[in-house]
Amino acid sequence: MEVFIQLLVSGIAWGFTYALIGMEFTLVWQSSHLLNTAHTMVISGVAYFFAGTLLGKLGLPIWLSVILALVFAFVMGYLISAFIFNHMRKLDIGFALIATSIFASLLGELYLLIWGKNALHVSNFLRGTAHIGSVSFASVYIYIAVFSIIFIIAYEIFANKTKAGMAMRCVAQNINAAPLMGIDVGRSINLTTAISCMICGIVSLFLIPLLPVQSTMADGIAFKGWIACMVGGFGYVPGTIIGGIFLGITENLILMFLPNIYKDVFSFGLLIIILLIRPGGIMRHKVS
Amino acid sequence: MKRSLALVLALALFVCLFAGCGGSKQETPAQTSNEPANNEPIKIGLSTAMNIGAITIPEAVHLRIKQLNDNGGLLGRPVELVEYDDGWQLTGAINASNIMLDEKVCVVAGPGETTQMKAVASTYADAGIPFVCPSSDQTTTEDTTGYMFSGTPCDIMVGKAAADFVTSEYKPETVGIMYGTHDFGLHGMETMKKEFEALNVNVETEAHNLGDTDFTAAIASLTSKNVNAIVVWTDGTEMILIARQLHEMGVDVPIFFSAAMAISFCYEACDPAWIEGCYCITDFIANDKDEKTAQWQKDYKAEYGQDVDLFAARGLSCVEIILAAIEKAGTDDPAAIHKALQETKDVWTPCGIANYDPATKLMFNTCFLAKCEGGVPHYYATIEG
Numbered sequence: 001m002e003v004f005i006q007l008l009v010s011g012i013a014w015g016f017t018y019a020l021i022g023m024e025f026t027l028v029w030q031s032s033h034l035l036n037t038a039h040t041m042v043i044s045g046v047a048y049f050f051a052g053t054l055l056g057k058l059g060l061p062i063w064l065s066v067i068l069a070l071v072f073a074f075v076m077g078y079l080i081s082a083f084i085f086n087h088m089r090k091l092d093i094g095f096a097l098i099a100t101s102i103f104a105s106l107l108g109e110l111y112l113l114i115w116g117k118n119a120l121h122v123s124n125f126l127r128g129t130a131h132i133g134s135v136s137f138a139s140v141y142i143y144i145a146v147f148s149i150i151f152i153i154a155y156e157i158f159a160n161k162t163k164a165g166m167a168m169r170c171v172a173q174n175i176n177a178a179p180l181m182g183i184d185v186g187r188s189i190n191l192t193t194a195i196s197c198m199i200c201g202i203v204s205l206f207l208i209p210l211l212p213v214q215s216t217m218a219d220g221i222a223f224k225g226w227i228a229c230m231v232g233g234f235g236y237v238p239g240t241i242i243g244g245i246f247l248g249i250t251e252n253l254i255l256m257f258l259p260n261i262y263k264d265v266f267s268f269g270l271l272i273i274i275l276l277i278r279p280g281g282i283m284r285h286k287v288s
Numbered sequence: 289m290k291r292s293l294a295l296v297l298a299l300a301l302f303v304c305l306f307a308g309c310g311g312s313k314q315e316t317p318a319q320t321s322n323e324p325a326n327n328e329p330i331k332i333g334l335s336t337a338m339n340i341g342a343i344t345i346p347e348a349v350h351l352r353i354k355q356l357n358d359n360g361g362l363l364g365r366p367v368e369l370v371e372y373d374d375g376w377q378l379t380g381a382i383n384a385s386n387i388m389l390d391e392k393v394c395v396v397a398g399p400g401e402t403t404q405m406k407a408v409a410s411t412y413a414d415a416g417i418p419f420v421c422p423s424s425d426q427t428t429t430e431d432t433t434g435y436m437f438s439g440t441p442c443d444i445m446v447g448k449a450a451a452d453f454v455t456s457e458y459k460p461e462t463v464g465i466m467y468g469t470h471d472f473g474l475h476g477m478e479t480m481k482k483e484f485e486a487l488n489v490n491v492e493t494e495a496h497n498l499g500d501t502d503f504t505a506a507i508a509s510l511t512s513k514n515v516n517a518i519v520v521w522t523d524g525t526e527m528i529l530i531a532r533q534l535h536e537m538g539v540d541v542p543i544f545f546s547a548a549m550a551i552s553f554c555y556e557a558c559d560p561a562w563i564e565g566c567y568c569i570t571d572f573i574a575n576d577k578d579e580k581t582a583q584w585q586k587d588y589k590a591e592y593g594q595d596v597d598l599f600a601a602r603g604l605s606c607v608e609i610i611l612a613a614i615e616k617a618g619t620d621d622p623a624a625i626h627k628a629l630q631e632t633k634d635v636w637t638p639c640g641i642a643n644y645d646p647a648t649k650l651m652f653n654t655c656f657l658a659k660c661e662g663g664v665p666h667y668y669a670t671i672e673g
Contacts, residue, residue: 002512003505003509007505010504116341117341118342119341119557121557123559129535136537136538137504137537211501219499252505255505255509260494260500260505261495261497264497
């Protein structure tokens with residue numbers, strides 16, 4: 001029973017992480033039909049900025065550093081979209097994929113130049129242990145679950161109740177018809193990408209207590225986020241969230257029966273099965 | 289007139305082209321045969337990662353060579369380092385080997401990673417160039433070319449020493465081993481499992497892949513099997529994560545880490561509470577047990593402003609073994625150096641005294657045990673394997 005609780009708690013936390021990564025990936029796809037392979041670099045970039053600059057060099061308090069890191073992520077996303085993605089979306093999807101990959105490599109080298117080659121670590125940030133009965137686990141897992149739920153609710157309110165949010169959904173639904181409704185498509189895409197990068201920022205803050213800050217910190221997890229998109233229903237935000245949580249929980253609980261090293265095998269196997277028998281994902285969403 | 293001028297210009301261009309293409313370096317007979325000639329430098333190759341923060345091999349090697357040259361060099365000749373940044377990658381090591389052969393080095397320090405070592409072994413062997421690797425992997429004992437040497441205590445010996453210490457100190461009924469599925473982890477686990485079973489200790493193992501970010505299942509599995517001690521045999525990044533999770537999951541048995549915990553990037557990344565009282569079995573830990581080690585630590589700190597660590601010690605060990613072999617050979621002839629390496633005896637290195645055993649191909653028979661106090665591993669004992 002103790003093993004089950006530990007795996008479940010850890011699985012839920014990682015599931016929400018995958019869900020958020022899948023969500024930001026999906027938002028960029030919906031708005032500009034770009035597969036943003038540079039999102040791992042945005043995650044590590046925000047982590048570097050938080051750990052290396054805000055806390056490390058400037059010595060700011062943690063609460064202020066968190067706010068500034070998210071603002072940084074938002075601004076970074078807006079600028080990336082305005083100067084790069086908005087032009088890339090006119091390219092063939094294959095070229096756009098290569099372009100975002102190259103952009104990711106450039107960002108990685110830039111981080112090395114700015115913050116050096118050593119991994120960074122942050123102590124006293126979301127650290128500590130929590131208990132359920134006699135079962136101990138990292139308290140950051142609770143923070144991840146709680147803040148993820150808060151963010152998802154906030155995003156849904158934004159997307160459904162605000163003009164900007166509705167404009168984003170219109171662009172996602174039909175990019176050609178959106179201008180006819182008086183929507184500035186370019187600005188809407190910029191805002192979507194900025195929100196997507198802000199989600200990357202939130203993910204990076206969740207990962208900092210769990211992983212060393214380095215340019216490769218999000219590589220494996222980002223791929224799981226992509227699997228979450230496919231499992232839940234590619235291009236559909238609610239499906240991505242469901243897919244992420246489902247993936248996180250199942251890949252952990254299966255380890256009660258399989259050795260630990262088969263965790264990724266299970267995840268990839270699940271992806272293949274979903275693609276073969278239910279390509280629309282759990283939520284049966286058709287990709288437009 | 290114009291035609292004549294054009295012809296002259298064309299001829300001049302033709303001559304310039306050939307002059308510009310003037311072939312490869314003219315080699316004197318002395319250079320091709322590696323015979324000493326008027327203070328020609330002794331060329332030693334260095335194949336390692338130059339831009340990975342945790343790998344301080346270049347720093348240690350540079351310092352040693354600089355000190356050597358400041359004191360008159362070796363055999364009355366300056367030592368020239370031919371170095372190549374192999375990025376700790378397979379292709380990098382292969383490129384490095386080509387450069388080393390082009391530059392006619394007499395011996396190479398590196399590469400440091402198992403797949404690299406295997407990839408370049410036959411290249412160096414075919415050219416008759418011995419190479420000394422800052423790697424503890426048992427690849428050096430399995431090498432069939434005869435040109436690969438280890439510059440650090442081998443995992444076979446270290447794993448055995450670890451198992452012996454855990455058993456004698458804690459007398460566990462069951463030991464859990466968490467290991468990475470790469471060569472280092474796998475070989476270490478196999479060696480320790482064999483040794484534990486020979487000492488009538490039950491062993492439970494949990495493998496993980498490098499790059500894994502969550503070890504909840506592995507730790508939960510071991511604790512459910514009531515292990516009395518846990519040995520963690522993996523690389524630095526995974527070790528930090530495991531140390532954190534062992535603490536968070538309230539695991540309260542003696543923990544023994546492999547050498548990565550002795551590296552500053554690893555233990556500084558850990559909260560002191562995670563590793564308090566834990567042990568680390570390593571090729572090197574800072575200590576003042578002998579004068580040379582103490583002096584080297586001082587010199588390194590004065591030069592770079594940072595403390596020595598495991599990789600620096602490994603780098604220096606390789607170089608000390610190489611320099612001793614060249615001195616013993618009395619020449620920079622690769623064949624003579626190769627023979628001298630096989631006769632390595634009582635050579636001081638920060639990893640211990642090097643004595644090559646041709647039967648086992650082991651260069652060392654001792655390693656270090658460190659205990660973590662205040663978030664830092666400190667020298668605890670020297671143990672034999």
